[in-house]
Amino acid sequence: MAKIKSLEDLLKMKETAKKNLTIRNAANDENKIILKVAMGTCGIAAGAKETFNALVEEIAKKGLENVVVVQTGCMGYCHAEPTVEVNEVGKEPVLYGNIKANRASEIIEKHILNNELLQDSIIGETHQRAE
Amino acid sequence: MANYKQYILVCGGTGCTSSGSNDIIDIFNEKLEKNNLNKDIQVVRTGCFGFCEQGPIVKVLPDNTFYVKVEEKDVEEIINEHVIKGRRVERLLYVEPEKNEKIEESPKMPFYKKQVRVALRNAGSINPEDINEYVANDGYIALAKALTEMSRDEVVKTVLDSGLRGRGGGGFPTGLKWNFAKKANGDIKYVICNADEGDPGAFMDRSVLEGDPHAVLEGMALAGYAIGASKGFIYIRAEYPLAVHRLEIAIKQAKELGFLGENIFGTDFSFDIEIRLGAGAFVCGEETALIHSIEGYRGEPTTKPPFPANSGLFNKPTLINNVETYANVAIIVLKGADWYRSFGTDKSPGTKVFALAGAINNVGLVEVPMGTTLSRSSYGNNFKRNCFCEIGGGIRNNGKFKAVQTGGPSGGCIPAAYLDTPIDFDNLMALGSMMGSGGMIVMDESTCMVDVSKFYLTFTVEESCGKCTPCRIGNVRLLETLEKITSGRGKPEDLEKLETLGKVIKDTSLCGLGQTAPNPILSTMHYFRNEYEAHVNERTCPAGACKNLIKFEIDPEKCVGCTACARVCPVEAIKGEIKKPHQIDQEKCIKCGACYATCRFGAITKS
Numbered sequence: 147m148a149k150i151k152s153l154e155d156l157l158k159m160k161e162t163a164k165k166n167l168t169i170r171n172a173a174n175d176e177n178k179i180i181l182k183v184a185m186g187t188c189g190i191a192a193g194a195k196e197t198f199n200a201l202v203e204e205i206a207k208k209g210l211e212n213v214v215v216v217q218t219g220c221m222g223y224c225h226a227e228p229t230v231e232v233n234e235v236g237k238e239p240v241l242y243g244n245i246k247a248n249r250a251s252e253i254i255e256k257h258i259l260n261n262e263l264l265q266d267s268i269i270g271e272t273h274q275r276a277e
Numbered sequence: 278m279a280n281y282k283q284y285i286l287v288c289g290g291t292g293c294t295s296s297g298s299n300d301i302i303d304i305f306n307e308k309l310e311k312n313n314l315n316k317d318i319q320v321v322r323t324g325c326f327g328f329c330e331q332g333p334i335v336k337v338l339p340d341n342t343f344y345v346k347v348e349e350k351d352v353e354e355i356i357n358e359h360v361i362k363g364r365r366v367e368r369l370l371y372v373e374p375e376k377n378e379k380i381e382e383s384p385k386m387p388f389y390k391k392q393v394r395v396a397l398r399n400a401g402s403i404n405p406e407d408i409n410e411y412v413a414n415d416g417y418i419a420l421a422k423a424l425t426e427m428s429r430d431e432v433v434k435t436v437l438d439s440g441l442r443g444r445g446g447g448g449f450p451t452g453l454k455w456n457f458a459k460k461a462n463g464d465i466k467y468v469i470c471n472a473d474e475g476d477p478g479a480f481m482d483r484s485v486l487e488g489d490p491h492a493v494l495e496g497m498a499l500a501g502y503a504i505g506a507s508k509g510f511i512y513i514r515a516e517y518p519l520a521v522h523r524l525e526i527a528i529k530q531a532k533e534l535g536f537l538g539e540n541i542f543g544t545d546f547s548f549d550i551e552i553r554l555g556a557g558a559f560v561c562g563e564e565t566a567l568i569h570s571i572e573g574y575r576g577e578p579t580t581k582p583p584f585p586a587n588s589g590l591f592n593k594p595t596l597i598n599n600v601e602t603y604a605n606v607a608i609i610v611l612k613g614a615d616w617y618r619s620f621g622t623d624k625s626p627g628t629k630v631f632a633l634a635g636a637i638n639n640v641g642l643v644e645v646p647m648g649t650t651l652s653r654s655s656y657g658n659n660f661k662r663n664c665f666c667e668i669g670g671g672i673r674n675n676g677k678f679k680a681v682q683t684g685g686p687s688g689g690c691i692p693a694a695y696l697d698t699p700i701d702f703d704n705l706m707a708l709g710s711m712m713g714s715g716g717m718i719v720m721d722e723s724t725c726m727v728d729v730s731k732f733y734l735t736f737t738v739e740e741s742c743g744k745c746t747p748c749r750i751g752n753v754r755l756l757e758t759l760e761k762i763t764s765g766r767g768k769p770e771d772l773e774k775l776e777t778l779g780k781v782i783k784d785t786s787l788c789g790l791g792q793t794a795p796n797p798i799l800s801t802m803h804y805f806r807n808e809y810e811a812h813v814n815e816r817t818c819p820a821g822a823c824k825n826l827i828k829f830e831i832d833p834e835k836c837v838g839c840t841a842c843a844r845v846c847p848v849e850a851i852k853g854e855i856k857k858p859h860q861i862d863q864e865k866c867i868k869c870g871a872c873y874a875t876c877r878f879g880a881i882t883k884s
């Protein structure tokens with residue numbers, strides 16, 4: 147390891163080190179947004195794993211520090227897998243169906259960043275609340 | 278750079294390690310690899326989560342699931358269910374005792390909800406053996422800023438303005454101490470971290486060192502800069518091998534990156550830290566004794582003045598502070614005195630780490646703002662408030678609160694009438710107790726106050742260095758008197774003796790050990806005098822704890838002569854014919870209580 151000789155170097159080191167920890171820090175954020183990806187057997191068969199990875203990458207790319215992706219069990223919407231549920235503090239969860247990996251950016255871009263629902267993909271309200 | 282999607286945090290504190298968390302980590306790694314998940318999921322060994330009694334603790338992120346009492350055989354299920362299918366393993370969740378409900382996420386547990394973590398800010402969330410994780414959480418930025426942007430006076434002033442008081446027991450204002458050491462004349466000065474932690478039951482300093490060693494190193498380096506020292510020592514007992522190990526790693530990593538050593542951050546400030554192992558004697562926590570011990574002499578106290586700030590280690594000006602004190606410094610320098618003052622009370626700002634123990638449901642390590650009360654108002658006032666009883670999850674087995682012991686062998690007991698007192702340095706002193714290092718033992722009705730005093734006095738008598746007469750002989754006399762009282766041979770005059778002798782010992786002992794040793798007796802005599810009187814006047818122990826004073830008797834009216842008690846009695850003290858009332862031979866009875874627990878007819882009484 148090279149010696150850190152200035153505050154600037156230290157801050158650079160911190161930024162790099164922090165990237166590794168964003169998920170962990172976000173977990174403790176009180177206003178975190180949770181994206182739940184159903185990962186039952188049929189979800190995984192329909193590509194939920196790829197969706198999951200795409201969401202994680204998209205979040206990292208945009209540097210969103212309060213958004214986390216977690217996997218859940220079967221949500222009961224086999225016909226519309228992969229399914230992604232968006233949970234925001236103080237709001238009803240929104241459940242989207244047929245979210246293949248290539249639509250991950252759409253959810254992040256529209257729903258998370260612009261507060262805009264993806265009307266066509268909503269498959270009804272769920273009853274489970276994350277908080 | 279690895280891009281992990283999930284983290285499994287396993288507690289690597291001393292408590293959890295001793296109940297097998299290292300093996301759990303190994304099995305997690307092994308199984309994740311087998312399932313090809315080791316690139317997606319990282320297993321992190323952290324410091325103590327504070328919830329040691331329920332350990333080993335495993336926390337899964339980002340969903341914050343908090344598993345307790347995890348065993349090796351549970352690992353497979355956590356991976357199959359939680360990691361792969363995303364379903365929480367219900368049976369490993371923590372059950373909140375008051376409402377008897379399962380709680381999934383740690384931030385929702387009353388134990389954590391009410392805490393404010395400043396000294397423990399990183400413990401349990403970072404890997405203490407990886408300096409990157411400390412840096413990611415603002416580590417060493419305070420040091421960099423202080424060295425490059427602040428004068429030494431400004432650093433001292435920040436600490437002074439924050440109102441931080443030493444966490445080693447006495448609560449001396451840290452900034453004042455730094456100022457004395459800074460002003461002292463001397464070409465060489467030293468900084469010492471007191472990590473002796475000798476109080477029975479205390480483990481807050483150990484947890485800070487194990488969970489976040491860099492916070493202590495950074496605090497010491499800031500102190501070194503502020504007072505003009507270039508060398509620091511950490512005096513730590515050899516019984517803390519894990520803390521020593523983590524400190525060694527931390528010092529090595531900090532040196533490699535140039536946070537310790539020559540010309541730190543390119544300035545002309547150089548500072549090095551060495552570890553010194555102590556043999557683990559309580560008196561070695563006293564600062565003059567500690568200094569002698571580092572110098573290679575017997576750990577015996579000497580009179581003050583001279584104070585270490587003027588003439589300490591090798592007769593040079595020396596700053597000595599406690600582990601937790603140093604752990605607060607970097608964040609104060611980073612966030613400012615006002616930020617720190619936003620917690621706690623006016624005269625005791627900030628937070629304090631307590632080792633909460635005794636007759637309470639959640640035993641563990643908690644950090645709360647100074648001024649937190651012991652209980653919600655006990656007089657029917659229902660509004661919720663942060664308090665120890667709430668964090669502690671209430672009294673165990675629905676028992677009744679009797680007192681709380683604070684300050685360990687230097688402190689005293691506070692009765693229920695003061696449950697609403699905000700806990701800080703001055704209020705505890707006013708109640709005849711002490712903050713001490715932060716031990717807090719909750720006691721219920723089954724605790725005998727005379728017995729409690731005896732416990733602490735036995736400890737001090739064993740730990741006294743023997744250098745001065747009042748402590749060496751006086752405390753032994755106190756202990757003998759207590760033994761007399763608890764064995765039923767006490768006389769009313771003994772109570773006066775305890776008080777008079779106790780006061781003399783306090784006034785005439787050389788060091789803090791002797792000066793505080795009678796506190797447990799004096800404080801319990803003050804608040805629970807009736808209990809002492811019952812022992813000497815009626816020869817009874819109201820709490821039913823002093824063996825020699827309890828008596829088991831059989832009520833002939835209720836006894837059906839089933840013989841069950843006679844069969845369990847280990848010393849054959851019970852005689853009687855079948856179907857006829859039995860009797861206990863009091864001479865033979867060793868008061869084991871086995872008969873009492875056995876009788877199904879409620880015929881045996883304990884008094």
Ligand SMILES: Cc1cc2nc3c(=O)[nH]c(=O)nc-3n(C[C@H](O)[C@H](O)[C@H](O)COP(=O)(O)O)c2cc1C
Pocket residue numbers: 442443444445446447448449451454471472473474475476559560561562563564565597598599600602714788789790
């Ligand atoms: C008998 C005795 C034992 C002590 N043990 C400790 C100890 O284990 N740790 C500690 O920090 N201070 C202990 N102290 C207090 C220290 O002497 C000293 O006051 C303290 O380390 C100063 O640090 P602070 O200003 O940060 O509180 C003890 C004092 C006495 C009299």
Ligand code: SF4
Pocket residue numbers: 560578740741742743744745746748749786787788789790791792
């Ligand atoms: S008070 Fe006790 S521990 Fe302190 S110097 Fe005297 S004998 Fe030793």
Ligand code: SF4
Pocket residue numbers: 831835836837838839840841842843858859875876877878879880881
């Ligand atoms: S167990 Fe109870 S009822 Fe039976 S003999 Fe003993 S005292 Fe009597």
Ligand code: SF4
Pocket residue numbers: 829845846847848849850851861865866867868869870871872873
């Ligand atoms: S208390 Fe123990 S020793 Fe005494 S009579 Fe009962 S069983 Fe026997």
Ligand code: FES
Pocket residue numbers: 184186187188189220221222223224225227
């Ligand atoms: S497994 Fe996907 S909806 Fe049932």
Ligand code: FES
Pocket residue numbers: 288289290291292293294324325326327328329330332333334
């Ligand atoms: S040692 Fe694991 S929670 Fe304290």
